[in-house]
Amino acid sequence: MMDLSTTSLLAAKAYKYKAESLVKDYLFADSYVSYTAVLGGILMCKMVYDITRLISSFYYKSYGSLTKIQKLEWNNRGMSTVHAIFITLMSVYLVFFSTLFSDELDGPVTLRNSNLSNVTLGVSLGYFTADLTMIFWVYPSLGGMEYVLHHMLSLVSLVYAIYYGEGQLYTFMVLISETTTPGINLRWFLDTAGMKRSKAYLVNGVTMFVAWLVARIILFIYLFYHIYFHYDQIKQMRTFGRFLIFVVPMVLLVMNTMWFAKILRGLKKTLAKRQ
Template sequence: MARTVLAFKSYENHAEVLVRNYLLADPFIPYSSVLGGMLVFKLVYDLTQLISTFYFRTYSSLTKIQRIEWNNRGVSTLHAIIISVTSFYFVFWSDLFSDHNFSGIITLRNSHLSTFALGMSVGYFISDLGMICWLYPSLGGVEYIVHHALSGIAVAYSMFTGEGQLYTFMVLISEVTTPEINMRWYLYTAGLKRSGAYLINGVMMFFAWLVARILLFIYMFYHVYLHYAQVMQMHIIGSLLVFSVPSVLGIMNLMWFAKILKGLKKTLAKSQ
């Protein structure tokens, strides 16, 4: 028994050294985190498929493409929850990007943890974009490809260079709307479009979208305006990404918000 415990501690120590010296070492963080994000994508996809097969009757009656989308949305939901919570922490709670922290200009600040979190998100965007393109247009049209491509490029740049991570996390908070979107698809696919849950989900999606993808973007643009001089100290590519990517995503958010509002009005009218 004692030998087993000692052997276990030895393996544990070796694992800690491996993680500290390689996976979380400065040169390897971007690559290990992206690879980790892709592996987690595959693992959660398979777990969603396994769990759904045994616990959801609707799943077995779906077409092959619908089952793939079902599994894919399970992955996107988990990613959205993790990255939105992480982003909220860095933007509003952590001192890393606080104006009261005087350790360098705000647009060049980063940490091992912030870089690793962005890398995991890049791994997800690469995997999800690959599936969207592979099964195009079953999992989404051109707007999804544009959204994922822009998001992936901006997040990857911020991860590799360490520039503009604050604004990257501000944009990633908008992922908080993804679980509501996915739940709406699940309810619709399960034939519960006329249920109370579908109505409640629509209302939640409306307010989440308003706060995370409209008001928060306005706040971000205002923050960029206040810190314009620091933004311009970034590399020209970084500065262009700060101005262009949120602007394009913001326009797309407004277009989708109009559709959400229109759909909510129809749903409320039918419920009366």
């Protein structure tokens, strides 16, 4: 007869084998990898939220004096900053450096996708799901209807791009606009920390103005330029996909332009106070 230790060892090996099979056959299988990425994105948000709260409570003395809503927004902005850095790096790579959407390859760029692109979009979908949930939870403390509209458009576009594998190039172009998020969050952090008259606040304002102009205005103009010259390939997409490609960027461009006007007015006031 086998002793207790041998039996336990065999049971542990059997459990390990089942766990590895689950990960290989389901979580990382091609048909499930996007769902795993979405779950990973949600878990990443939870982890970053908690880490932001932990680090802030140790290294920022005034964190404890913030109101409950301010603490929630503080941690939420830490979460959105990490997502913005991730999605910006991945989107820039896939759009401008990867061969996935290169015109030199055969076939429409509008119908191309890969495991990497699907995983990236899945993580972003997880973030927008978590963030929108938080916005509804404490509405309107984290943002009004304009934020709800922005996130809903993002969610619909991401779900379509992942499920049908269409229009991912334009989805990533739009997601590059998230590069402005760290600057926006830093501005809020500085304001909340009472550093509105600091040099860092001024530098942040100028940087945010330039980043917004490039990523949310000029890049969107380039996006429509690309759509115009690839319209024959866009026509091969599903009707709803074509609708999203034209409507979502247009709505976001209008919103970006309105926000850009506010940023410009705010920068002018900041510069006027320093003269």
